Each structure stands twice: as structure tokens, then as C-alpha cells.
Amino acid sequence: MLGPLLKHAFRRFGARYGYDTAYLTELVDLDAGGGFKLALVSYFTDHRFGLEAAPYFAARITAVRHTDCGSCLRLAIARACEAGVPMAAISAMLSDDASRAPREMALARHYAEAVLANDPTLPQIVGACEARWGKRGLAGLAAATVSGSFYPLLKRGLGHGNTCEPVLAWLAAETKRADEVPGRSMARMTHG
Known part of the structure; x- marks a missing residue:
């Protein structure tokens, strides 16, 4: 359940900015937990x-x-x-x-x-x-x-x-x- 949600969020972000998020969705396919942790990084880096x-x-x-x-x-x-x-x-x-x-x-x-x-x-x-x-x-x-x-x-x-x-x-x-x-x-x- 986590993987599809993350991939959807990454794709939506990519569509918003015309940015290829294939590497992010690939990470989610490899390890949804790792993809989730990666998504959390942006809360710090965007602060x-x-x-x-x-x-x-x-x-x-x-x-x-x-x-x-x-x-x-x-x-x-x-x-x-x-x-x-x-x-x-x-x-x-x-x-x-x-x-x-x-x-x-x-x-x-x-x-x-x-x-x-x-x-x-x-x-x-x-x-x-x-x-x-x-x-x-x-x-x-x-x-x-x-x-x-x-x-x-x-x-x-x-x-x-x-x-x-x-x-x-x-x-x-x-x-x-x-x-x-x-x-x-x-x-x-x-x-x-």
C-alpha cells in the first residue's frame, strides 16, 4: 500500500515541475521503506x-x-x-x-x-x-x-x-x- 502512494506522490511532483522522477519511483520498487525514508528527507531539506x-x-x-x-x-x-x-x-x-x-x-x-x-x-x-x-x-x-x-x-x-x-x-x-x-x-x- 505504501509503494503505490509514494509513487503517485513522486509522479505528481514530477508532473507539477516537468521533472523526471523515474529514479525515485525505481527506489520505491526496490524498497518501499527506503523510498518512504527518502520522501522524509525533503521535510528537512525544504525547511x-x-x-x-x-x-x-x-x-x-x-x-x-x-x-x-x-x-x-x-x-x-x-x-x-x-x-x-x-x-x-x-x-x-x-x-x-x-x-x-x-x-x-x-x-x-x-x-x-x-x-x-x-x-x-x-x-x-x-x-x-x-x-x-x-x-x-x-x-x-x-x-x-x-x-x-x-x-x-x-x-x-x-x-x-x-x-x-x-x-x-x-x-x-x-x-x-x-x-x-x-x-x-x-x-x-x-x-x-
């Missing part, structure tokens, strides 16, 4: 610990990009837009010139990059983030960074990984279209 959406998703998107999964990056961008983060800010944060990004997003990106690289300046970056968002917000950044890495690595480990598509070009085109068509939802954009 922002009071952190605003923009820095949370900046860290999460940075981690997804680092793990090189194009479909996961599209999903993270769609979820950020759904949470109210402007596409232009996401595009600026992902550009090579991150100085164009809102300051909070640039700091969150810098944090995630430092965590992922085990950068020796991480203690100073952690201090700056804690000064800006407090210990609770720092926990949100850590959860976002873990979340951004967790699913792409699991997906790749199960043989379902994909390398980054030209997501930045896609994002630029979608940003332009969204500017031209007010009210266009990011969830619909992921479908083409």
Missing part, C-alpha cells in the same frame, strides 16, 4: 529555518549547479520562482558576474561555494552569514546546500544523472519571455 527564499534558493541552486545536473537545476530554479524569487535575480546570481545579483543572493552563493569546496575562508564566510541571518538562517543555508547536492548525487549514483544542459541560455530566454508575458508561471516554463 528554510526562517531564511528568506532568495538566499535559501541561491545556496540550493549553487549546490545543484556544482553537482552538474541540468534537470535538477531547472527544478531548483522553478521552485525558487514559485517561492517568489525573481528570475532576473536568479539569472544574475548564476552569471559569471555575480556582482549583478542581489547582495543576499551573492553572499549565499559564496557560502555554498565555500562549503562545497571546503574553502579555507569558510569560517569568515560563516561569520558573515551568521551576522546577516543568525544561527537559524545559517542552518537554512546549510540545509539548502545539502539539498542542492543530495538529489543530484543520488540520481547520478542510480544511473539516472544528466549533465548540465545549457541552463543559463534557457534561463535567459525564459526571463525574456516572462518579461514579455506578465503572469507566465515558471512551472509552465519548465514544460517547454
Whole structure:
């Protein structure tokens, strides 16, 4: 009974965002208990610990990009837009010139990059983030960074990984279209 419920929930999530959840349903087929435990992980990784959406998703998107999964990056961008983060800010944060990004997003990106690289300046970056968002917000950044890495690595480990598509070009085109068509939802954009 648990397996079909989980598979239905995963498929519904995939349909909502245009995201292939085959690797998740495959896990449920292998071990419904393990699939259930995996579903519980998202309750932690989606918890922002009071952190605003923009820095949370900046860290999460940075981690997804680092793990090189194009479909996961599209999903993270769609979820950020759904949470109210402007596409232009996401595009600026992902550009090579991150100085164009809102300051909070640039700091969150810098944090995630430092965590992922085990950068020796991480203690100073952690201090700056804690000064800006407090210990609770720092926990949100850590959860976002873990979340951004967790699913792409699991997906790749199960043989379902994909390398980054030209997501930045896609994002630029979608940003332009969204500017031209007010009210266009990011969830619909992921479908083409």
C-alpha cells in the first residue's frame, strides 16, 4: 500500500515541475521503506529555518549547479520562482558576474561555494552569514546546500544523472519571455 502512494506522490511532483522522477519511483520498487525514508528527507531539506527564499534558493541552486545536473537545476530554479524569487535575480546570481545579483543572493552563493569546496575562508564566510541571518538562517543555508547536492548525487549514483544542459541560455530566454508575458508561471516554463 505504501509503494503505490509514494509513487503517485513522486509522479505528481514530477508532473507539477516537468521533472523526471523515474529514479525515485525505481527506489520505491526496490524498497518501499527506503523510498518512504527518502520522501522524509525533503521535510528537512525544504525547511528554510526562517531564511528568506532568495538566499535559501541561491545556496540550493549553487549546490545543484556544482553537482552538474541540468534537470535538477531547472527544478531548483522553478521552485525558487514559485517561492517568489525573481528570475532576473536568479539569472544574475548564476552569471559569471555575480556582482549583478542581489547582495543576499551573492553572499549565499559564496557560502555554498565555500562549503562545497571546503574553502579555507569558510569560517569568515560563516561569520558573515551568521551576522546577516543568525544561527537559524545559517542552518537554512546549510540545509539548502545539502539539498542542492543530495538529489543530484543520488540520481547520478542510480544511473539516472544528466549533465548540465545549457541552463543559463534557457534561463535567459525564459526571463525574456516572462518579461514579455506578465503572469507566465515558471512551472509552465519548465514544460517547454
